[in-house]
Amino acid sequence: MNAPDLLPDLPDERLEAWLDHALPPDEARAVADRVATDAAWGDAADTALRLRAALAAAPLPTAPPDFRARVFAALPPDAQPTSVHADRPPTPRRRRRVRLAAGAVFAAVVLAVGLYVTRFQPEPRYSDADVAAARADVEWTLAYLNRLNAQTAAHVSDALPPLPQPEAAR
Amino acid sequence: MPPAALDTALRLHQDRVYAFALYLVGDADAAADLAQTAFVRLWERGADVAEAAQRAWLLRTVRNAALDRFRRQRFDGTVADFDALEADDPSPLDQTETADLAAHAFAALDTLDEPYRSLVLLCDVQALAYADAASVLELPLNTVRVYLHRARARLRSAFFLRTRERA
Numbered sequence: 001m002n003a004p005d006l007l008p009d010l011p012d013e014r015l016e017a018w019l020d021h022a023l024p025p026d027e028a029r030a031v032a033d034r035v036a037t038d039a040a041w042g043d044a045a046d047t048a049l050r051l052r053a054a055l056a057a058a059p060l061p062t063a064p065p066d067f068r069a070r071v072f073a074a075l076p077p078d079a080q081p082t083s084v085h086a087d088r089p090p091t092p093r094r095r096r097r098v099r100l101a102a103g104a105v106f107a108a109v110v111l112a113v114g115l116y117v118t119r120f121q122p123e124p125r126y127s128d129a130d131v132a133a134a135r136a137d138v139e140w141t142l143a144y145l146n147r148l149n150a151q152t153a154a155h156v157s158d159a160l161p162p163l164p165q166p167e168a169a170r
Numbered sequence: 171m172p173p174a175a176l177d178t179a180l181r182l183h184q185d186r187v188y189a190f191a192l193y194l195v196g197d198a199d200a201a202a203d204l205a206q207t208a209f210v211r212l213w214e215r216g217a218d219v220a221e222a223a224q225r226a227w228l229l230r231t232v233r234n235a236a237l238d239r240f241r242r243q244r245f246d247g248t249v250a251d252f253d254a255l256e257a258d259d260p261s262p263l264d265q266t267e268t269a270d271l272a273a274h275a276f277a278a279l280d281t282l283d284e285p286y287r288s289l290v291l292l293c294d295v296q297a298l299a300y301a302d303a304a305s306v307l308e309l310p311l312n313t314v315r316v317y318l319h320r321a322r323a324r325l326r327s328a329f330f331l332r333t334r335e336r337a
Contacts (some may be wrong), residue, residue: 013316013323022315048326054272055279055294063188064202068180071209072173079173079213 104148171216179224187228193291194236208232226305233288278328286321293318
């Protein structure tokens with residue numbers, strides 16, 4: 001496995017250093033001039049780049065499918081894993097579910113506080129149109145919460161106080 | 171080291187460690203043995219090896235194990251049976267000319283001594299940063315740079331000789 005000595009007429013490792021931008025400026029200029037004017041150096045630079053590209057494109061083989069099992073089989077019985085995914089980090093889907101559930105709970109709390117505050121305020125005089133608009137808002141919010149419930153399986157309704165009954169039902 | 175931590179290390183590093191072993195010894199079974207040895211030693215060392223240092227530690231261990239193997243058995247194989255190495259996805263290597271070039275490159279790589287061969291494998295095939303290669307080989311960073319330039323120059327000469335012979 002002995003490497004042949006560098007051929008005397010071929011550029012030496014300064015060329016590789018130049019391709020790596022690792023030469024001092026004056027030396028780099030000298031090598032660049034040589035590459036531009038000397039065919040042997042030009043060819044060598046071209047070969048060096050092609051070699052690097054070929055090596056970089058080489059297939060990276062993957063470990064055999066049973067490799068993990070092999071490794072654990074070589075360990076004592078008390079070193080066997082209980083579950084492969086016991087320590088798995090949260091997946092994006094799990095994180096999204098948690099965020100949605102947190103959002104639903106937050107919305108429920110805001111709604112409950114809002115209802116509580118409005119219930120103990122002196123009753124303002126509202127027009128029928130105002131009441132209809134407010135009712136539409138509440139219905140939209142409830143529909144939105146229901147949808148969140150369906151998506152996240154969070155029980156938002158548990159966090160809600162009893163909803164105020166419409167005036168006509170009292 | 172808890173089994174879960176070893177499992178994580180396997181998921182992160184097993185392909186790279188196995189590939190390095192395969193390129194070093196050129197035999198799939200031997201490469202799997204060497205890679206397995208490295209991971210078992212990692213488990214034995216446990217917390218001594220920081221998580222951030224695991225990759226370099228594993229590559230260093232697999233290389234040392236491969237060198238031990240060379241010494242013991244006077245291993246005379248090639249760097250790798252290039253035809254046996256399969257990529258996961260189609261690559262430019264499918265093209266005859268490029269495959270030829272790569273085959274010559276790996277054959278030329280086989281002529282390099284250590285640590286030059288490992289350096290080219292780590293930096294040019296596995297695309298490790300020079301600092302990481304320095305950590306694997308336990309060499310100063312500047313030495314890695316100098317050795318790598320020398321390794322590439324020797325590789326280029328060997329490649330030139332091979333292609334000239336064939337021509």
